[in-house]
Amino acid sequence: MSTQYLRPSSLRHRETHYCPGCGHGILHRIVSEVIDELDIRRTTAAVAPVGCAVVAYNYWNFDCSEAAHGRALAVATGIKRVSPDLCVFTYQGDGDLASIGLAETVHAANRGERLTCIFVNNACYGMTGGQMAPTSLIGQKTATTPCGRTPDTGEGWPLKISDLLAQLPGVCFVARCALSSPKEIQDTARQIKTAFQHQLDKRGFSLVEVLSPCPTIWQKNPVEAMAWIDTEMKKVFPPGILKTP
Amino acid sequence: MSGNEAIGEGAIRADCTLYAGYPITPQNELTAFMARRMKESGRSFLQAESELAAINMVFGAAAAGARAMTSSSSPGISLKQEGISYLAGCELPAVVVNVMRGGPGLGNIASSQADYFQATRGGGHGDYFTPVLAPWSVEEAAQHTMQAFDLADFYRTPVLVLADAIIGQMMEAVELPEASRFSRPLPKKTWALSGAQGRRPNIIKSFFLEEGGLERHNEHLREKWEKLREKEQQSAYYGPETARILLIAYGSQARIAKEAVDLLTKEGMRIGLFRPVSLCPFPDHALKKHAKEKKMVLVVEQSLGQMVEDVRRVIRDTPVLFFGKTGGGIPSSQDIVSHLKKVLEK
Numbered sequence A: 001m002s003t004q005y006l007r008p009s010s011l012r013h014r015e016t017h018y019c020p021g022c023g024h025g026i027l028h029r030i031v032s033e034v035i036d037e038l039d040i041r042r043t044t045a046a047v048a049p050v051g052c053a054v055v056a057y058n059y060w061n062f063d064c065s066e067a068a069h070g071r072a073l074a075v076a077t078g079i080k081r082v083s084p085d086l087c088v089f090t091y092q093g094d095g096d097l098a099s100i101g102l103a104e105t106v107h108a109a110n111r112g113e114r115l116t117c118i119f120v121n122n123a124c125y126g127m128t129g130g131q132m133a134p135t136s137l138i139g140q141k142t143a144t145t146p147c148g149r150t151p152d153t154g155e156g157w158p159l160k161i162s163d164l165l166a167q168l169p170g171v172c173f174v175a176r177c178a179l180s181s182p183k184e185i186q187d188t189a190r191q192i193k194t195a196f197q198h199q200l201d202k203r204g205f206s207l208v209e210v211l212s213p214c215p216t217i218w219q220k221n222p223v224e225a226m227a228w229i230d231t232e233m234k235k236v237f238p239p240g241i242l243k244t245p
Numbered sequence B: 001m002s003g004n005e006a007i008g009e010g011a012i013r014a015d016c017t018l019y020a021g022y023p024i025t026p027q028n029e030l031t032a033f034m035a036r037r038m039k040e041s042g043r044s045f046l047q048a049e050s051e052l053a054a055i056n057m058v059f060g061a062a063a064a065g066a067r068a069m070t071s072s073s074s075p076g077i078s079l080k081q082e083g084i085s086y087l088a089g090c091e092l093p094a095v096v097v098n099v100m101r102g103g104p105g106l107g108n109i110a111s112s113q114a115d116y117f118q119a120t121r122g123g124g125h126g127d128y129f130t131p132v133l134a135p136w137s138v139e140e141a142a143q144h145t146m147q148a149f150d151l152a153d154f155y156r157t158p159v160l161v162l163a164d165a166i167i168g169q170m171m172e173a174v175e176l177p178e179a180s181r182f183s184r185p186l187p188k189k190t191w192a193l194s195g196a197q198g199r200r201p202n203i204i205k206s207f208f209l210e211e212g213g214l215e216r217h218n219e220h221l222r223e224k225w226e227k228l229r230e231k232e233q234q235s236a237y238y239g240p241e242t243a244r245i246l247l248i249a250y251g252s253q254a255r256i257a258k259e260a261v262d263l264l265t266k267e268g269m270r271i272g273l274f275r276p277v278s279l280c281p282f283p284d285h286a287l288k289k290h291a292k293e294k295k296m297v298l299v300v301e302q303s304l305g306q307m308v309e310d311v312r313r314v315i316r317d318t319p320v321l322f323f324g325k326t327g328g329g330i331p332s333s334q335d336i337v338s339h340l341k342k343v344l345e346k
């Protein structure tokens, strides 16, 4: 018996523009594999964010729309309401989802929209050059917190948006995963598949938060970046299933 | 019915399948009407968390190939501008209704025509225009809404219906066509998100990073706009062909100006009213024709003077004067008559 590593048919054969060691490429592949496994490529519509993954539609091989920064879940709501048979998901960074788009996020979840949200938490704004995100850790140095994020000086605390969303009755499933080891990558795939399955079963809003490396902004090499997820990020954002039906 | 309800009824008859709105006076009757009628007819009604969300829900529905509409009043329309720019950039058909009130800022809830610039100059960021229709009656409010859906689908563009609080709140008897009277066949929405079944994936985007990409896209939008500008100018004229004085007004103000025309005609003045129906594209051709051999042109608006700039762009060899009130003040027919007499005496 031989093991073959094939490209999922939901992923195009294209080189991505992501930095070496970036989590987006891994996560694009995971999402594509899950869509293949569920055999929903031809009935899926995705909404790409404004952020580093803005051109995710160039890599995925299914229908996709852009959305203005932060508005992905409002756009997804519009698609799903008029096309309830499509599997609709958003793919959003922490700035997109938890800062500028916070209202759209909370309200789509609170309406119990039958949508799936893949939430990429890299603790920073990647695309605009590494500013503080709502999820940046205390003490984390960013372009806009040069002394490290300090709650005492009004820079706030890391926002645990998944924990907040898990409280809402319209939300059926929330999991937090990481991309920092092969085992956890496999677990991320499992959680994303579960989240999609809940949408297909018309259960409500599902979300998977993924702790994802951004070596460029963190100024670490790819291996150090993975280690930083394990040693620092997980302390604030512990992986696990936060809510399940 | 009221103008607000007529807009809703027009949308229902035009097969609008998703409506998203956020409460704001003076268009709340429209949102309430849609809540009832959309649900009754098994369509999607959403009370959005904000105008930002509402316009983006419309964006999503339009991307999926459905007819969708949102409505608001001036401050809410300002919030929607980012979304309107995205709709224009992505070439998505949608209808946006503005029942104008006073501004700037929170302004007041009285009728106003102060969003003319915003509506006719794109309004959001980037190089684009959106067609704008301005109803002057309850019946026309419904007709314009139906027509807006057809224009939107035909040209793949957001279309604005620019009403004002007077039109929105006014009650009139109406006779409405069952279905649209648009005579041209509408293109199939082969670009819509419907699942990549038996075709390559469809992508809805306004983002062009590659060298020259956005320039080509915007040139394409310009070509489309130039066709639209030539084909879709609409206007109406009231009065004798021999008029020497020309009043120009749109929307509710045109009704008041018509009364002024009647009063002055009785006094023996040769006067007519030109009413732009499409504000964008502005009816340049018809206005040029009607402006010929006039002694004077008077533009009347419920603003400090916005449409008058378009009139002055078109009419260059006849004096174009302006009369308007701002902040909820409405020029009455008597105001127009006395103003006109005063300037004619000079």
Ligand SMILES: Cc1ncc(C[n+]2csc(CCOP(=O)(O)OP(=O)(O)O)c2C)c(N)n1
Residues within 6 Å of the ligand: A049, A050, A051, A052, A053, A069, A092, A093, A094, A095, A096, A097, A120, A122, A124, A125, A126, A127, A128, A133
């Ligand atoms: C309305 C608006 N404001 C700001 C921006 C600029 N902008 C682009 S991406 C981005 C932040 C992206 O950060 P995040 O969502 O965390 O995604 P990442 O790049 O880290 O993947 C910002 C602020 C924009 N495009 N639109």
Ligand code: SF4
Residues within 6 Å of the ligand: A017, A018, A019, A021, A022, A023, A024, A052, A122, A126, A127, A213, A214, A215, A216, A217
């Ligand atoms: S900046 Fe960070 S998130 Fe963006 S592509 Fe580079 S590594 Fe990935």
